[in-house]
Amino acid sequence: MIEDVFRTHLKESKIFSNRDALSPHFVPDTLPNRERQIEELSRTLAPILSGRKPENVFIYGKTGVGKTAVTRYVLRKLEDFAKEHEIPVKGIYINCRIHDSRHRVLMKVADALFPGENFLGLSTTHIYDRILSRVSEKGLRLIVVLDEIDKLKGISETVYALNRANDELERGSISIIGISNNLTFKESLDARTKSTLCQKEMIFPPYNAEELRRILEQRAQIAFKKGAVDPSAIALAAAYAAKQSGDARYALALLLRAGELAEEENAERVTEDHVRKARERVEEDIVLDMIKTLPQQEQIVLLALARLISARKGIRKLGEGETVITSGELFEAYVKTAKELGVSPVSDRWFREYISELDTYGIIRATPAGKGFRGNTRVIRLNIPADKVLKVLEGMDLA
DNA sequence: AATCCACAGGAATGGTTGGCAG
DNA sequence: CTGCCAACCATTCCTGTGGATT
Numbered sequence: 450m451i452e453d454v455f456r457t458h459l460k461e462s463k464i465f466s467n468r469d470a471l472s473p474h475f476v477p478d479t480l481p482n483r484e485r486q487i488e489e490l491s492r493t494l495a496p497i498l499s500g501r502k503p504e505n506v507f508i509y510g511k512t513g514v515g516k517t518a519v520t521r522y523v524l525r526k527l528e529d530f531a532k533e534h535e536i537p538v539k540g541i542y543i544n545c546r547i548h549d550s551r552h553r554v555l556m557k558v559a560d561a562l563f564p565g566e567n568f569l570g571l572s573t574t575h576i577y578d579r580i581l582s583r584v585s586e587k588g589l590r591l592i593v594v595l596d597e598i599d600k601l602k603g604i605s606e607t608v609y610a611l612n613r614a615n616d617e618l619e620r621g622s623i624s625i626i627g628i629s630n631n632l633t634f635k636e637s638l639d640a641r642t643k644s645t646l647c648q649k650e651m652i653f654p655p656y657n658a659e660e661l662r663r664i665l666e667q668r669a670q671i672a673f674k675k676g677a678v679d680p681s682a683i684a685l686a687a688a689y690a691a692k693q694s695g696d697a698r699y700a701l702a703l704l705l706r707a708g709e710l711a712e713e714e715n716a717e718r719v720t721e722d723h724v725r726k727a728r729e730r731v732e733e734d735i736v737l738d739m740i741k742t743l744p745q746q747e748q749i750v751l752l753a754l755a756r757l758i759s760a761r762k763g764i765r766k767l768g769e770g771e772t773v774i775t776s777g778e779l780f781e782a783y784v785k786t787a788k789e790l791g792v793s794p795v796s797d798r799w800f801r802e803y804i805s806e807l808d809t810y811g812i813i814r815a816t817p818a819g820k821g822f823r824g825n826t827r828v829i830r831l832n833i834p835a836d837k838v839l840k841v842l843e844g845m846d847l848a
Numbered sequence: 849a850a851t852c853c854a855c856a857g858g859a860a861t862g863g864t865t866g867g868c869a870g
Numbered sequence: 871c872t873g874c875c876a877a878c879c880a881t882t883c884c885t886g887t888g889g890a891t892t
Binding site for chain 1: 852853854855856857
Binding site: 795817822 | 880881890
């Protein structure tokens with residue numbers, strides 16, 4: 450039994466040749482549809498080669514439009530070129546969601562400059578001084594990339610510290626590239642930080658369906674065996690993703706899932722049908738992911754709803770096909786469920802607020818009941834299979 | 849037609865929390 | 871570290887609405 454599971458993984462895939470190419474972290478040799486941005490960023494950074502400090506750059510655009518990929522790509526090319534000409538250029542990529550304070554950012558920079566050394570427990574100023582002396586001594590030209598910079602606490606201090614270094618340095622320089630997908634983020638910065646960070650600004654527009662198609666085709670060539678994927682399947686995945694705000698990551702996830710489905714079915718090739726099914730799965734995954742991070746009370750509401758629905762399926766009401774639940778019924782069930790979990794339930798008013806919120810998230814659908822129901826109430830449906838919701842929520846600790 | 853029921857959702861208000869200047 | 875303000879969660883109270891009931 451278990452051996453069978455392992456064995457299927459030994460067997461060579463008929464579909465994939467290198468599925469990593471569909472991973473969001475994969476940086477391909479060329480980035481289609483981003484030639485302009487690549488050129489612009491390269492031009493901005495190029496002065497570093499002649500020893501001048503390039504402008505700090507602030508990049509923004511929605512998720513999955515290639516901000517990180519372009520930055521990493523340009524940085525890699527720049528480092529390669531600099532190396533050939535023996536110019537000490539170094540790029541350091543930092544994800545601020547993980548390294549979310551000034552101290553952690555500086556630690557990360559120090560880690561990159563002193564491989565193998567441990568900076569745990571050292572003060573911020575100490576680390577800062579070490580960085581400065583190393584940069585100065587080697588004449589290093591650093592480019593620090595702060596990805597998801599909106600997640601960084603103490604942005605002004607961090608930006609200020611890194612930027613101030615340039616005044617204290619005799620040799621070398623430190624430049625900053627900030628990346629954000631929050632379009633309103635820039636306005637929330639104080640004036641000084643804004644002018645420092647946004648010396649140069651770049652906006653990445655979302656991809657349209659045609660651009661997404663080209664991206665997918667390129668990746669598919671690496672990821673799939675020859676002829677293992679229908680061109681129409683790629684076009685469909687691109688179209689879906691374009692509708693979904695032009696997110697290339699979503700498009701890639703879609704194609705990956707489609708490939709996995711085809712493999713599970715032992716199909717010869719990935720078809721439009723696989724993409725359609727994959728979309729359901731991907732969307733479901735997104736929703737289930739979302740459920741995991743919902744406020745506790747909303748999770749309990751969902752749990753109560755899922756239980757109600759699956760309980761009714763067993764009884765199989767005669768006549769009416771779909772199981773329908775009114776908000777009053779659900780409120781009772783919710784109160785009961787909450788008490789069972791040892792959580793005090795909220796008032797009916799807030800319960801209704803939660804229902805509306807879950808509705809706007811698209812997890813449930815609450816529509817006016819109309820005829821056949823007493824009074825002015827809403828009927829509530831779950832937009833995803835109840836058993837999946839149960840599986841996710843019952844696996845969690847809701848108390 | 850009048851009344852009742854079962855809720856929807858706005859407004860005022862109070863307790864918590866979390867970021868931030870001092 | 872402290873105190874403050876804002877944002878957020880939650881309750882209470884309230885008015886409105888639409889169909890069922892009498």
